Amino acid sequence: MNFILPYVEKLPYIPDQYNVLIAQLVSAFLFVTILYFVARFSTWFCNRYLARLVARFHSEKWFKVMSEHRFFTAAGVVVAAMAAINLHPVFISKDVAWLTTLMGKLTGLFVVLSFSWLLNTLLDTLAHLYGRNPSLPIKGLVQAFKIVLFLATSLLVLSLVLGRKPMYIITGLSALAAVFSLIFKDPILGFAASIQLTTNKLIKIGDWITVDSAGADGNIIDISLTSVRVQNFDMTIVSVPTYDMISKPFKNWSGMYDAKARRIQRSILIDVDTVKFLDRAMLDRLKKIHLLKDYLEKKEAEIREFNAERNLKENFLNGRHLTNIGTFRHYAELYLASRPYVVSDNPGFTLMVRQLKQEAQGLPLEVYCFLNTTVWTDYEALQSDIFDHLFSVLPEFGLYAYQQPSGRNIAQGVKLLARPEEIKA
Numbered sequence: 001m002n003f004i005l006p007y008v009e010k011l012p013y014i015p016d017q018y019n020v021l022i023a024q025l026v027s028a029f030l031f032v033t034i035l036y037f038v039a040r041f042s043t044w045f046c047n048r049y050l051a052r053l054v055a056r057f058h059s060e061k062w063f064k065v066m067s068e069h070r071f072f073t074a075a076g077v078v079v080a081a082m083a084a085i086n087l088h089p090v091f092i093s094k095d096v097a098w099l100t101t102l103m104g105k106l107t108g109l110f111v112v113l114s115f116s117w118l119l120n121t122l123l124d125t126l127a128h129l130y131g132r133n134p135s136l137p138i139k140g141l142v143q144a145f146k147i148v149l150f151l152a153t154s155l156l157v158l159s160l161v162l163g164r165k166p167m168y169i170i171t172g173l174s175a176l177a178a179v180f181s182l183i184f185k186d187p188i189l190g191f192a193a194s195i196q197l198t199t200n201k202l203i204k205i206g207d208w209i210t211v212d213s214a215g216a217d218g219n220i221i222d223i224s225l226t227s228v229r230v231q232n233f234d235m236t237i238v239s240v241p242t243y244d245m246i247s248k249p250f251k252n253w254s255g256m257y258d259a260k261a262r263r264i265q266r267s268i269l270i271d272v273d274t275v276k277f278l279d280r281a282m283l284d285r286l287k288k289i290h291l292l293k294d295y296l297e298k299k300e301a302e303i304r305e306f307n308a309e310r311n312l313k314e315n316f317l318n319g320r321h322l323t324n325i326g327t328f329r330h331y332a333e334l335y336l337a338s339r340p341y342v343v344s345d346n347p348g349f350t351l352m353v354r355q356l357k358q359e360a361q362g363l364p365l366e367v368y369c370f371l372n373t374t375v376w377t378d379y380e381a382l383q384s385d386i387f388d389h390l391f392s393v394l395p396e397f398g399l400y401a402y403q404q405p406s407g408r409n410i411a412q413g414v415k416l417l418a419r420p421e422e423i424k425a
Contacts, residue, residue, distance in 0.1 A: 025099070027091045027092065027093075028091065028092060028099065028103055030091060031084075031087060031088070031091035031092065031103070034083075034087065034091075035080050035083065035084050035087070035110075038079070038080045038083045039076060039077055039079075039080035041076075042075075042076035042077070042079035042080055043072070043073045043075075043076030043077065044076070045076065046072040046073070046075045046076040046079070047067075047072045047073060047076070050072055050075065051063060051066070051067060051072050061129070062125075062129070065125050065128045065129055066121075066125050068128070069121045069124040069125050069128065070121055071118070071121040071122065071125055074114070074117045074118040074120075074121045075118060077114045077117065077118070078114045078115060078117075078118045080114070081110055081111040081114035081115065082111075084107050084110055084111060085107075085111060088103070088104070088107050092104070092107075101163075105160050105161065105163075108156075108160040109157060109160055109161075112153060112156045112157060112160065113153070113157075116149060116152075116153040119149055120146065120149060123142050123145055123146050123149070124142075126142055127142040127143075141194050141195065141198060143187075143194075143224060143225035144187070144190075144191040144194060144195075144225055147187055147191075147225075186226045186241070186243075187225055187226060189241075189242070189243040190224075190225040190226040190227075190241070190242040190243060191225060192243070193242040193243045193245060193246050193247075194223075194225060194242060196246050197223070197242070197245055197246065202245065202246075202252065203220060203223065203228065203245065203252060204220070204223075204254075205220055205221070205222070205223065206219055206220060207219065207220050207252055207253070207254045208252075208253040208254070208257075209230060209250055209251060209252050209253065210250060210251040210253070211230070211238075211240050211244070211245075211248070211250040211251075212249075212250075213244070213248050214230075214238055214240045214244065215232075215238055216230040216232065216238040216240050216250075217230075217232055217233065218230050218231045218232035218233050218238075219231055221237070223242070224242070225242065226241065226242055227239040227240060227241055227242055228240045228241075228242055228245055256374055257374050259349075260372065260373075260374060261343050261349055261370040261371065261372055261373075261374070262370065262371050262373065262374050262379050263368070263369070263370050263371075264367055264368070264369050264370070264371060264383050264386070265366065265367070265368050266366070266367055266383070266387065267356060267364035267365060267366040267367070268364070268365045268367070268387070268390060268391070268394075268401055269359070269361050269362035269363070269364055269365075269401060269402040270325060270362050270363045270364075270365050270394075270399055270400075270401060270402065271362050271399070271400045271401065271402045272358065272362055272363050274324075274398060274399045274400045275323065275324065275325045275363070275399070276323065276324055276398060277321045277322065277323055277324075278321070278322040278323065278324055278327060282324070282397075282398060283296065283300070283322065285396075286327060286396070286397070289331070289396075291331060291334040291335060291338065292327065292330070292331055292334070295330055295334070296322070296327070299322060300322075303320045303321065303322070306320050307320060324397045324398045324399055325355075325363075325365070325397070325399060327397060328365075328393075328394070328397040328399055329353045329354075329355070329365065330353075331393070331397075332353040332365075332367065332390055333351065333352065333353050335389065335390075336351055336353070336367070336369050336386070337351060339386070341371055341372055341373065341382050342369050342370070342371060342372070342386075343369070343370040343371070343372050344369075349369075349370040350368055350369070350370075351368070351369045351370070352368050352369070353365060353366065353367055353368070354366050354368065361402050361404070362401075362402035367386070367387075367390070371383070
């Protein structure tokens with residue numbers, strides 16, 4: 001301002017008491033004008049040369065996204081803000097108190113908002129590039145940092161406008177902490193949950209998850225600060241609160257895809273009345289099955305030797321004998337192991353057919369194995385093929401699956417009771 005004052009004093013028709021004020025106003029106008037041209041030049045320079053540097057050392061992807069979110073323009077404005085910090089003492093003096101205070105606040109606001117804009121564009125760039133990255137979904141973290149940036153910027157703006165230190169503003173707002181905690185409850189909980197989900201890699205975009213409490217069963221399409229969006233297989237979309245992903249149980253099927261195998265765990269309910277020992281006729285017939293031939297010959301020799309050593313001939317129940325359900329169980333295991341789509345050569349994937357606790361509907365015979373596919377349609381087709389075969393061969397072993405009587409069964413029973421001669425026939 002001092003370099004303008006001598007020229008103002010030489011102007012005619014201006015009272016001496018207004019010379020300082022006019023010189024300060026002219027100096028402030030020059031200050032704003034210079035900052036405007038500095039901002040124009042710096043934004044042009046950053047968009048032209050800094051953008052080329054980024055495109056050369058990073059990639060076209062970074063250059064495109066940063067340009068789309070006007071990062072280089074914000075960088076140019078920050079250069080002008082740094083120039084304002086250095087030029088403010090030169091152009092703005094303390095001779096006119098109200099103008100000095102006004103220009104100081106405006107300069108401070110320009111600096112704070114410029115840096116805030118630059119950081120916001122950087123966060124937008126990161127969210128655009130990595131927000132939907134399956135391996136590291138940072139969209140929730142970016143949203144959390146944007147909230148922190150907004151609060152910090154608002155605090156500094158209030159501090160500049162009111163002319164108070166930031167700590168004074170914080171102390172004054174402490175009385176509203178309870179209100180803010182209620183208003184921002186979901187973002188606060190979501191922020192904590194996002195950090196845990198990201199750092200522990202519990203979920204990622206594209207994972208198939210099942211959240212029974214929310215009715216979600218499908219693939220994750222978005223992870224934000226407050227919600228995880230899941231597209232169910234019926235094409236409906238469910239929004240699950242992010243905090244629920246760490247406070248409530250959910251199932252992530254990504255391990256199945258990583259293992260490239262999917263489990264079958266289904267039971268056949270066997271009618272207990274059909275369980276019995278194998279007689280000679282059935283044993284000879286089952287020996288004709290290639291999968292069972294070696295097993296039955298080995299077991300028959302073992303049982304014959306066992307009974308002969310103990311002379312267990314006087315009572316049938318004293319000796320060892322094969323049962324139809326035990327033979328069928330072993331057949332089912334051999335059948336599964338012979339299928340190329342069943343994982344049978346990896347000890348990490350269990351293959352077994354076992355009996356479960358008897359129920360009112362019969363004896364559950366559970367098939368537990370893994371298929372070497374995770375494609376849903378292929379998995380269901382192969383699983384159906386397995387049980388089609390097992391249900392079909394049950395009568396060969398003298399076994400029948402339990403089925404509750406239907407109306408047709410009852411009608412046939414009533415018909416037979418009404419015509420007893422058909423029963424004899």
